[in-house]
Amino acid sequence: MLGRLKKALKNLVSEISNKAVVEKEEVIEKEVPKIEEKKEVKKVDQKSEKLTKITEEKKEKVKKGFFAKVKETLVYKELDLKKLEPILEEYVLLLTEADVAYEVAEELIEKFKERLKGKKIRRGEDEKKIIEDALREAIYDLINIPGPDLVEEAKKAKAEGRILKIMFMGVNGVGKTTTIAKVAYMLKKAGITPVLAAADTFRAGAVEQLKQHAERIGVPIVTKPYGSDPAAVAYDAIEFAKARGFSVVLVDTAGRMHVDVDLMNELRKVARVIEPDYKILVLDALTGNDAVEQARFFDEAVGVDGVILTKVDADAKGGAVLSVAATIKKPILYLGIGQGYEDLIRFDPSWFVERLLGE
Amino acid sequence: MLEGVRDAVRKFLRSSADYETSVNMFVKELQKTLIKSDVNVRLVLQLTRRIKERALKEKPPPGASRRDWFIKIVYEELANLFGGDVEPDVKPKKIPWVIMMVGVQGSGKTTTTGKLARFYKVRGYRVALVAADTYRPGAKDQLRQLAERVGVLFYTEPGDDAVGIAKRGVEWAKKKGAEIIIVDTAGRHRKEADLLKEMEDIAKEINPDEVMLVIDASIGQQAKPLAETFHKTTPIGSIVITKLDGTAKGGGALSAVAVTGAPIKFIGTGEKLDELEVFKPKKFVARILGLGDL
Numbered sequence: 001m002l003g004r005l006k007k008a009l010k011n012l013v014s015e016i017s018n019k020a021v022v023e024k025e026e027v028i029e030k031e032v033p034k035i036e037e038k039k040e041v042k043k044v045d046q047k048s049e050k051l052t053k054i055t056e057e058k059k060e061k062v063k064k065g066f067f068a069k070v071k072e073t074l075v076y077k078e079l080d081l082k083k084l085e086p087i088l089e090e091y092v093l094l095l096t097e098a099d100v101a102y103e104v105a106e107e108l109i110e111k112f113k114e115r116l117k118g119k120k121i122r123r124g125e126d127e128k129k130i131i132e133d134a135l136r137e138a139i140y141d142l143i144n145i146p147g148p149d150l151v152e153e154a155k156k157a158k159a160e161g162r163i164l165k166i167m168f169m170g171v172n173g174v175g176k177t178t179t180i181a182k183v184a185y186m187l188k189k190a191g192i193t194p195v196l197a198a199a200d201t202f203r204a205g206a207v208e209q210l211k212q213h214a215e216r217i218g219v220p221i222v223t224k225p226y227g228s229d230p231a232a233v234a235y236d237a238i239e240f241a242k243a244r245g246f247s248v249v250l251v252d253t254a255g256r257m258h259v260d261v262d263l264m265n266e267l268r269k270v271a272r273v274i275e276p277d278y279k280i281l282v283l284d285a286l287t288g289n290d291a292v293e294q295a296r297f298f299d300e301a302v303g304v305d306g307v308i309l310t311k312v313d314a315d316a317k318g319g320a321v322l323s324v325a326a327t328i329k330k331p332i333l334y335l336g337i338g339q340g341y342e343d344l345i346r347f348d349p350s351w352f353v354e355r356l357l358g359e
Numbered sequence: 360m361l362e363g364v365r366d367a368v369r370k371f372l373r374s375s376a377d378y379e380t381s382v383n384m385f386v387k388e389l390q391k392t393l394i395k396s397d398v399n400v401r402l403v404l405q406l407t408r409r410i411k412e413r414a415l416k417e418k419p420p421p422g423a424s425r426r427d428w429f430i431k432i433v434y435e436e437l438a439n440l441f442g443g444d445v446e447p448d449v450k451p452k453k454i455p456w457v458i459m460m461v462g463v464q465g466s467g468k469t470t471t472t473g474k475l476a477r478f479y480k481v482r483g484y485r486v487a488l489v490a491a492d493t494y495r496p497g498a499k500d501q502l503r504q505l506a507e508r509v510g511v512l513f514y515t516e517p518g519d520d521a522v523g524i525a526k527r528g529v530e531w532a533k534k535k536g537a538e539i540i541i542v543d544t545a546g547r548h549r550k551e552a553d554l555l556k557e558m559e560d561i562a563k564e565i566n567p568d569e570v571m572l573v574i575d576a577s578i579g580q581q582a583k584p585l586a587e588t589f590h591k592t593t594p595i596g597s598i599v600i601t602k603l604d605g606t607a608k609g610g611g612a613l614s615a616v617a618v619t620g621a622p623i624k625f626i627g628t629g630e631k632l633d634e635l636e637v638f639k640p641k642k643f644v645a646r647i648l649g650l651g652d653l
Contacts (some may be wrong), residue, residue, distance in 0.1 A: 093400055099579035102395045123365075171605060172630065173465025174574060178495075203630075204508075205501020212496030257605045284465065286548075288397035288579020290607040297606075311464065314548035316581050339464070339494070 043157060053109040076120040087128055088112075092133060098356050099319035101292040102324040111138045132338065141345065143321055144349045147306045147331025150183060151190045152339070157277075158192055158247040163238060165249050165274055169267055169302065170282035171294055172255030175310035175336060177280050180250050181213035183334075185341040187248055188217060190250050194248035196221040197237030199230035199270060210252055216343065220246070223278075230254065231273040238274055249275065258297035267302050274359055276308065278305045285309045285316035291323045299328040310336035313343070321347075363392030364437075368430060378425055382414050389433070396610030399583040402440075402617055410436050428641045434644060441640040447597065447624040449637055451484075457540045457565060459525075461558055461589060462573035464546030467601035469498060471573050471627060472543045473505030474635040478625075479539045480511055487512035487537035489528030491561065493519040494545035494554075502543055509632060515650055521545065521557055526564045533641050542567070549588035562593040569596040572621070574612045582611035586618045595619040601627035603604055604634070 088109070096103045115134045120126065150166070157164035166183070168176050180196065187194050196214050198221060200206040207223050214221035222237035234251045241249050253270060256263035271279060281304045283291055298304050312318050312335045321332050332347040365387035365464045374381040386407045391405045410433055419428035458475070460468045469492070476486045488506045492498035492515070499515045504514035512535055514528040525542050525553065530542040544561060545555030562570065572595045589595060598619070600612040603626050616623055 070473070096394055097400050097580050099397075099581070102391070172602060173467055175465055203501070204473075204504035205497040205499075207497075208500040209495065209497025216496075257602065259605060267406060284575075284577070286463065286575075286581050286585075287577045288607075288611055289395050290397070290577040290605065291579075292604040294577075311548065313550055314463065314581065315550050315584070316579075319579070 004351065027074070046170045076122060076152035087131055091131075094357070095319065095322075098317035099288050099291070100322075101289045101319070101323040101327075104292065104323045107326055108138060108142070108322070112141070113236045118206050125344070132357070136357060139353050139356065140349055143325040143332065143352060145325060145329065145331040146344060146348075147333045147351070149346070150278075150333070151187060151192075153277070154187050154192045154194070154248045161247075163241050163247055163249060164278075165238065165251070165276040166235070166278045166279050166280060167251040167253065167271060167274070167276040168282055168308075169253050169298060171256060171257055172203075172253070174282045174284040174287075176200075176255060176282045177209050177252055178339065179308055179310060179334075179336055179344070180210070180252050180335065181217060182341055182344040184219050184250055185217050188219060192248055193219055193246060195219070195237050195241045195244075195246045195249050197249060197251040198223040199233040200254040201226050201230055201233060201238075206252075207252065217266075220244075231270045234270050234274045249274075258294050259300070264297075264301045271302055279303055280305065281307045281330075283307055283309050283320055285312045285318045285320055285335075286314055287320050292327045295328045295330075296326045299330070304328060304330050305331040306331050308332075308334045308336065308344075311348075313337040319354065319356065321352055322356070363395065364389060364630050367392065368433075372426055378429075379415065381426070382429060385429075385433075386411055393610060396608030397577075397582070397614075398440075398581045398610035399580060399614035399617075402583065402614050403440075403606075406436060406440060423540075428455060432491070433611055438640055438644045440613055440617055441644055442622040444641065445622065446639050446641070447622045447637060449478075449624055450493075451539060451568070453568070454538045455540055456538065456541065456569070457529055457567045458569045458571055459542045459544065459562060459565065459567035459593070460571050460573060461544055461593065461595075463545060463548045463575070463578075463585065464571045466546065466575040466578075467599075467627060468492075468546065468573045469501050469505070469543050470630065471571075471599050471601060471625075471635070472502060472541050473509060474627065475541055476506065476511045476539075477509045477632045478635055481507055484538045485536060486539045486541070487514065487532035487535060489513075489525060489527065489532065489540065489542040490515035491521045491525040491542055492545040493521045493524065498543075498545070504644065505632070522560045522564050525561045529565045549585050555588070555592050558589075559592050567596075570594065571597050571624070572615065572619070573599045573601060575607075575617055576600050576609040576612060577605060577607035578611035580611070580614075583614040583618050586615035590619040590621075595621045597621050597624040598640070599623070599625045599627060599635075605630045 023140055092105055112135060115138055121130050154164050168180055170176050184194050196210055196219060197208045198207045211221055222240050224233045237249050253267060279302055283299050307324050309318055309332055334344050335347055337345060338345045367385050371381055373384040388406050390403050414429050414434045459471050460472050462468045472488060476488055479486050488502055488511055490499040490502040503513055512532060514531050516524045529540055570593045572589055598616055598621050600609055600623060604607060626638050627634050628634045
């Protein structure tokens with residue numbers, strides 16, 4: 001049904017079923033010790049480590065004695081992978097429908113394969129549930145990348161008397177400016193007033209937008225006329241913070257298509273001039289397969305330390321989280337869940353897995 | 360864009376396997392490419408099922424090879440997905456013509472409003488812009504700056520009475536003799552009941568001749584339910600796909616078209632005011648399939 005993915009699934013099924021057969025053979029072999037040695041040596045040569053491990057386990061089982069083994073076969077059975085094929089296919093669709101990029105979904109199936117190898121289940125247990133749990137685990141492991149808590153980082157910077165510089169970037173319209181306002185609000189609530197740098201000197205209305213946010217939240221802002229050098233605005237904001245004893249500077253940058261060379265160079269220049277502690281990529285949760293492209297481009301061109309995903313409240317399942325984690329292996333820090341200042345929450349991997357796969 | 364489809368066509372035409380096997384292989388490739396381009400998964404399955412059915416059932420006319428016939432079927436079905444063979448009519452059917460812009464936050468409504476103003480101004484129309492986005496800070500300033508740059512009429516009011524501003528703005532523009540009146544509204548998504556209600560109220564009040572849904576090319580699987588909700592609230596008359604200058608494939612926007620049945624009128628290909636093109640579905644699909652102009 002799905003081309004390459006289905007092929008991958010089929011490989012997975014045949015590979016594991018083959019293995020299941022091999023294991024069964026060995027169990028029989030154990031009961032006829034004479035043939036055992038020869039065959040085992042041959043197989044170890046062929047398949048090396050993994051099989052040795054399995055053989056060790058089998059030896060353990062033999063030691064347990066015949067009765068225990070019979071009991072075990074009664075209680076446990078191998079996963080019937082042929083029967084599972086439609087379930088796996090269903091998950092593939094589920095993942096792509098949740099906006100997990102296609103290539104990432106493929107990779108995930110690979111990881112999943114590892115987890116299913118040699119899995120045994122108790123009789124009477126629901127196979128689908130076992131598979132689902134394994135999938136949950138695989139996804140959790142993929143996205144569980146610890147990232148900085150910006151409030152803690154700001155407190156540390158304040159205590160050490162240095163300035164924490166955070167630069168925000170992303171393509172047009174993902175919600176950079178609003179996200180900066182939310183981060184500013186979060187910091188202010190924690191007792192640390194940040195300085196905003198309106199370094200988007202390109203888009204009409206961008207400076208006014210950030211200015212209004214600054215007024216509402218009650219934080220200082222540094223601006224320059226449209227067309228000014230963004231790096232100069234950012235630099236001025238840092239000088240301003242130094243002079244007035246502020247410990248955090250949040251830098252807004254113009255939205256730019258990641259394929260726009262000139263604008264990417266401009267962004268690189270801002271980063272070079274101010275040397276930010278954190279370069280944060282803002283991504284729209286409604287983005288589909290392009291999330292992978294965006295993450296990769298920004299990471300290669302400027303470097304990404306963390307990601308904030310916006311518009312998660314638009315009923316987006318946020319498969320982009322998975323796409324990003326798998327592509328650039330960078331942590332998701334926060335999620336934007338509305339247009340209010342308080343609508344910014346810490347990213348929690350287990351919460352996310354539940355949302356993605358549902359109950 | 361959608362280069363995978365072109366590759367699949369090439370492979371199909373060169374394939375030495377029997378017809379049915381080649382068709383199956385092609386359909387699989389097509390599915391993969393479309394899903395990668397963010398076309399709604401269910402729509403992809405529907406589309407490919409139809410292609411397969413037709414391919415195995417329909418007989419080519421005398422003289423045509425079966426393989427060429429198959430490509431024609433694919434072309435037709437894809438073109439249907441994009442809104443058929445008809446080229447969009449961008450000329451106003453009456454004067455004044457009121458266009459209401461709607462879409463998700465950040466999809467490019469305000470910029471597109473500015474681009475549309477330029478598009479019509481260049482074609483000799485007297486244009487007015489109304490800034491009724493009372494939600495996003497700086498939104499009114501943004502549209503004012505764009506209106507000044509293009510040199511068209513502009514109306515807004517302080518305060519957050521979006522419905523009132525839209526209504527009085529349209530009346531004002533009519534009195535000023537504007538022929539094309541474009542109303543920019545706040546960004547909203549399908550879970551924001553209040554904002555959807557506001558959109559409905561504005562539409563009721565100004566009774567637009569055309570509601571234009573602005574969609575970001577990078578939108579993923581949410582495009583379909585999103586367009587459905589928008590369409591239910593105020594029937595969508597036309598669609599603009601923005602940011603086609605990035606790497607996004609625009610498949611999500613396709614899904615939106617299929618749902619609303621509205622034509623894609625324009626595509627946005629950059630941030631500058633003149634980066635707006637009239638969308639020609641036939642040409643577009645032909646390009647995807649690597650067939651040249653048909």
